[in-house]
Amino acid sequence: MDTGIVRAWVDGWAVSRGAAPPVEKPWGFTVDVGLPGHVTRHVLLDADEPLVRGLAETVAAPGTWLKACVAPEVMSSWLTPAWTLRAPGFLMSAPLRPSVTDLPAGYRLRAWSRGGVTRALVLDKDGAFAARGQTACPSGSGSVVFDQIETAPAHRRRGLGRAVMHNLADAAIAAGARTGVLAATADGRGLYESLGWTTHAPLTGVFLDPAGTGR
Structure with a gap:
């Protein structure tokens, strides 16, 4: 390892x-x-x-x-x-690459950074929670950790998790990160593999x- x-x-x-x-x-x-x-x-x-x-x-x-x-x-x-x-x-880990954040109609994404953590939040047309995620970049490491990636059950299989990952990756690249690292659940592993992530252990x-x- x-x-x-x-x-x-x-x-x-x-x-x-x-x-x-x-x-x-x-x-x-x-x-x-x-x-x-x-x-x-x-x-x-x-x-x-x-x-x-x-x-x-x-x-x-x-x-x-x-x-x-x-x-x-x-x-x-x-x-x-x-x-x-x-x-x-x-x-899991992956080299970070620029991407396009596409959201289905009726959703909006808001992102912000505070205290070394960047967060992305997706809301539906009524303003209800749909998906989220966050990253943290340890100073000088060149790596960014993706954390708490989550999609509400009623909004799954619509590409929201992918959109959150793309948005967070682009923000990390802009901050100087080159590699992404995360701890995946069994359910989330398929999404990350579809985005080019590699399972190490x-x-x-x-x-x-x-x-x-x-x-």
Whole structure:
């Protein structure tokens, strides 16, 4: 696994979510997020069973997350039932290219930047939410992280996600970014592959449930 892609994703994700700057560890990175169900996340590089089991044994705080580039069934087998498995994800990247943002009739897109984060919002003719996404460009990295790309169920399969991605990519290119990085869901992976993105590895997340329900 290319650790540079992982580092770019961690740095950009932290900016996008307003989290603390990542702290380097011998095994990866720790990010303080500060939410009740997501207090701290540990992102592991070159994860294997001894590393995951050893780190998990030192963690007792609910709301702690572990992320690693391993398959979910493998990650799950290394942990006790106290850890809740999230839906599988995928770490992806792509070279950025200028594009045309086309919206179907009846939709409008608004974009703005603040605090190092650029957001794109699509509304329907009544002003209701239709789609959104955001990016963060860590200073000097040449990479941009795409995050929270979402289309409302009633507005899917109309090209809105593609329009959001194109708009955000063009803004990132204008800001000097050359490469896009993201963590895709299983549902979103098809959209990104259709836009020329490459899957590098599975990206699995587990967390200690504050409710104590486990898997």
